[in-house]
Amino acid sequence: MREVRASAPGKVNLTLRVGAPTPDGYHPLVTVFEALNLRETVTVRTSKAPGVRVETIAYLPDGSVDEATTRAMADLDPQTHLAVRAARVLQRLAAAGPWASTAAGLSIRVDKRVPVAGGMAGGSADAAAALVACNELWELGLGADQLETIGRTLGADVPACLAGGIALGTGRGDHMSVLRKGDEAVAQHHWVMLLAREGLSTPSVFREFDRIDAEQAPALVNPSPEEVAALCAGPESLRHCLVNDLQAPALRLRPELAETIAAATDAGALAVMLSGSGPTVAALARDAEHAHTLAATLSDAPTVARAIPAHGSACGARIESTEAI
Numbered sequence: 001m002r003e004v005r006a007s008a009p010g011k012v013n014l015t016l017r018v019g020a021p022t023p024d025g026y027h028p029l030v031t032v033f034e035a036l037n038l039r040e041t042v043t044v045r046t047s048k049a050p051g052v053r054v055e056t057i058a059y060l061p062d063g064s065v066d067e068a069t070t071r072a073m074a075d076l077d078p079q080t081h082l083a084v085r086a087a088r089v090l091q092r093l094a095a096a097g098p099w100a101s102t103a104a105g106l107s108i109r110v111d112k113r114v115p116v117a118g119g120m121a122g123g124s125a126d127a128a129a130a131l132v133a134c135n136e137l138w139e140l141g142l143g144a145d146q147l148e149t150i151g152r153t154l155g156a157d158v159p160a161c162l163a164g165g166i167a168l169g170t171g172r173g174d175h176m177s178v179l180r181k182g183d184e185a186v187a188q189h190h191w192v193m194l195l196a197r198e199g200l201s202t203p204s205v206f207r208e209f210d211r212i213d214a215e216q217a218p219a220l221v222n223p224s225p226e227e228v229a230a231l232c233a234g235p236e237s238l239r240h241c242l243v244n245d246l247q248a249p250a251l252r253l254r255p256e257l258a259e260t261i262a263a264a265t266d267a268g269a270l271a272v273m274l275s276g277s278g279p280t281v282a283a284l285a286r287d288a289e290h291a292h293t294l295a296a297t298l299s300d301a302p303t304v305a306r307a308i309p310a311h312g313s314a315c316g317a318r319i320e321s322t323e324a325i
């Protein structure tokens with residue numbers, strides 16, 4: 001039997017420009033992702049029992065088990081778990097390869113550190129890590145481009161979690177070009193991620209965008225070289241570039257998020273913005289110490305469930321270990 005462990009990062013969108021929906025209901029996006037040091041770890045193991053089993057354990061920032069989220073993940077239909085859906089796609093390919101005899105049974109363990117339903121791509125990071133892990137487990141030899149192609153069939157943010165670093169996403173936000181490679185040794189941007197007390201569904205935010213904002217949506221253009229340079233530079237440059245077209249619709253659905261944004265601004269964040277489709281709010285800090293001070297202050301704000309310091313840009317999905325067991 002073999003066991004492979006892989007990890008993939010959650011993200012924040014530094015910019016998120018949204019166009020009017022196409023006939024399939026999806027929205028063209030021009031977005032710049034930054035991978036964060038909050039990572040999902042997916043461990044896959046061949047198993048004699050056929051089928052795919054999944055167990056998810058969620059953690060709080062202090063490393064203790066988040067019992068409520070762990071229970072909620074156990075209640076989830078495994079067929080909707082993105083790690084399972086990713087593994088099943090590669091399982092079909094493995095059935096034709098040298099590991100065919102061991103491809104029928106798989107157990108997956110997900111160690112979750114990216115907040116659930118927060119606009120930080122936790123589910124997509126599960127899929128990205130599962131793709132990388134299963135590619136290794138069954139020695140499929142799929143390259144980055146092939147994983148990206150499979151990834152985008154699972155979710156629009158999966159390619160960003162595969163790529164890591166600071167990356168431009170076009171199309172549905174799922175066609176990537178890396179602007180700056182992830183580097184764990186250099187934390188370029190420090191954030192405090194402010195979690196809301198209740199999740200917000202991504203389709204509902206896009207629907208609200210369609211109701212009010214889509215009509216005035218400007219034509220989408222890729223960032224200029226100067227904008228790319230500013231996005232990849234330090235926080236004093238970045239603070240002027242942050243933009244999110246989903247912030248207005250998300251705030252209409254959840255007016256209390258304006259209180260979170262105001263609290264973070266008053267506490268001295270360099271800039272404050274909704275993360276992706278929310279409801280997490282991202283507050284930009286000067287440095288690691290400032291992020292920790294902001295987190296301590298903002299964890300008491302009435303609309304904030306939890307304040308988590310994070311930094312980027314982190315590496316994309318990668319293998320952590322491979323073992324014969």
Ligand code: C5P
Nearest residue numbers: 025026027155156157172173202203206
């Ligand atoms: O691709 P994913 O399943 O993560 O997308 C979730 C939902 O977000 C979609 O069902 C769609 O409603 C919306 N979406 C969109 N346009 C995009 C990406 C996502 O409308 N480019």
